[in-house]
Amino acid sequence: MSESADAARLGFDAGRLARIDRFLDDAYLRPGTLPHVQLLLARDGQPVHRFTAGTLRADGTPMRDDAIVRIASMTKPVTSVAFMQLVEQARVALDDPIATVLPELADLRVFAGGGGAVPFATGSAAPPIRFVDLLTHMAGFTYGFQERNAVDAAYRAAKLDFARDEVTSDAYIAALAGLPLLFAPGTAWNYSVATDVLGIAVERLSGLRLEDYFAQHIFDPLGMRDTAFHVPPEKADRLADCYAYRVGGAARLIDRGDESRLLKPGSFDSGGGGLLSTVADYHRLCTMLLNRGELAGARILAPKTVDLMVANHLPGSADLTQMSQSLFSESTNAGVGFGLGFATVIDPPRLLIPASRGEFYWGGAYSTAFFVDPVERITCVFATQLYPSSATPIRRQLRTLVYAALENSYA
Numbered sequence: 001m002s003e004s005a006d007a008a009r010l011g012f013d014a015g016r017l018a019r020i021d022r023f024l025d026d027a028y029l030r031p032g033t034l035p036h037v038q039l040l041l042a043r044d045g046q047p048v049h050r051f052t053a054g055t056l057r058a059d060g061t062p063m064r065d066d067a068i069v070r071i072a073s074m075t076k077p078v079t080s081v082a083f084m085q086l087v088e089q090a091r092v093a094l095d096d097p098i099a100t101v102l103p104e105l106a107d108l109r110v111f112a113g114g115g116g117a118v119p120f121a122t123g124s125a126a127p128p129i130r131f132v133d134l135l136t137h138m139a140g141f142t143y144g145f146q147e148r149n150a151v152d153a154a155y156r157a158a159k160l161d162f163a164r165d166e167v168t169s170d171a172y173i174a175a176l177a178g179l180p181l182l183f184a185p186g187t188a189w190n191y192s193v194a195t196d197v198l199g200i201a202v203e204r205l206s207g208l209r210l211e212d213y214f215a216q217h218i219f220d221p222l223g224m225r226d227t228a229f230h231v232p233p234e235k236a237d238r239l240a241d242c243y244a245y246r247v248g249g250a251a252r253l254i255d256r257g258d259e260s261r262l263l264k265p266g267s268f269d270s271g272g273g274g275l276l277s278t279v280a281d282y283h284r285l286c287t288m289l290l291n292r293g294e295l296a297g298a299r300i301l302a303p304k305t306v307d308l309m310v311a312n313h314l315p316g317s318a319d320l321t322q323m324s325q326s327l328f329s330e331s332t333n334a335g336v337g338f339g340l341g342f343a344t345v346i347d348p349p350r351l352l353i354p355a356s357r358g359e360f361y362w363g364g365a366y367s368t369a370f371f372v373d374p375v376e377r378i379t380c381v382f383a384t385q386l387y388p389s390s391a392t393p394i395r396r397q398l399r400t401l402v403y404a405a406l407e408n409s410y411a
Contacts, residue, residue, distance in 0.1 A: 056240050078275060
């Protein structure tokens with residue numbers, strides 16, 4: 001299903017918006033690379049174009065506008081918002097050492113060798129990790145799925161990447177405390193479990209489980225009725241099937257929506273990747289951020305707090321090409337900095353696709369994505385369920401197609 005709501009009034013060419021739908025159909029849906037797609041494009045919070053196509057389930061059930069999908073790392077901005085609410089209350093500060101809330105992580109050291117059957121060798125004690133280091137992925141943590149070194153392997157063995165049904169929050173921190181850092185905090189950028197650690201800090205500071213904190217302080221005020229860490233029974237028929245990319249063939253089913261473990265609560269709420277949501281719900285979060293912290297009378301963050309979050313916090317105004325040690329992230333590197341929970345465009349020409357300076361964005365492992373352009377007042381939420389997100393260039397293609405349809409620029 002495709003619809004455009006008065007595209008010309010909102011500065012878009014309707015014919016060029018329709019080109020997005022044809023592209024998705026021809027390049028991804030017909031070949032079977034993607035099982036389904038959803039796109040919600042808006043300007044000034046008003047929907048401009050919406051496209052839903054494909055199948056919700058492998059049995060041929062059509063995709064639906066209110067489908068619930070795994071948003072994976074698009075959870076990270078939500079956790080960052082939650083933490084910044086606590087900063088606004090002066091319950092914690094960005095430059096506080098994380099050990100003030102997570103004392104188990106007070107004496108971490110930097111990896112110097114070993115791993116596997118050989119005990120880890122570490123250097124001198126690392127400087128204290130600050131909360132800002134968690135938000136910017138400069139803490140020295142990693143992800144096991146990056147598969148580059150012995151520390152990554154230890155993360156995989158401890159199941160730190162996919163901890164939903166494996167541990168509690170306290171057990172997660174205890175496992176992490178036994179592993180070395182990849183680098184001294186603040187000296188490099190590496191995509192990591194840092195936002196899971198941040199979510200546990202939110203739990204300890206608030207006294208609430210993360211799902212409950214999100215519901216009370218973010219989702220309920222914003223009217224995000226379908227976003228949570230599991231899908232309740234009355235919504236089970238809306239959970240989309242999930243697939244894995246297969247070279248040269250149709251995507252392979254890896255998680256059936258009607259049988260998924262996500263239909264039941266887990267033991268750990270992953271602030272780095274555990275949420276499920278809908279494009280309509282996430283559109284409300286994006287619109288709140290576009291509005292610098294407010295939506296429909298609900299003030300989630302102060303305007304200056306949002307400004308701080310979307311600014312580039314990499315040292316010396318560097319971009320990710322200069323700071324990243326990561327084998328994988330949900331971002332390109334050239335011309336892109338990193339804020340407090342988002343990638344942020346600092347040099348549009350280096351990105352080599354249309355963009356605005358100050359645009360911020362992120363994505364998830366199942367190829368979901370969003371971006372917010374505060375210059376053109378555009379938000380875009382895209383959903384599908386294909387792992388890994390690095391398998392296709394769909395995100396760059398979508399941003400190119402969206403800007404190609406924009407006629408009335410505010411810049």
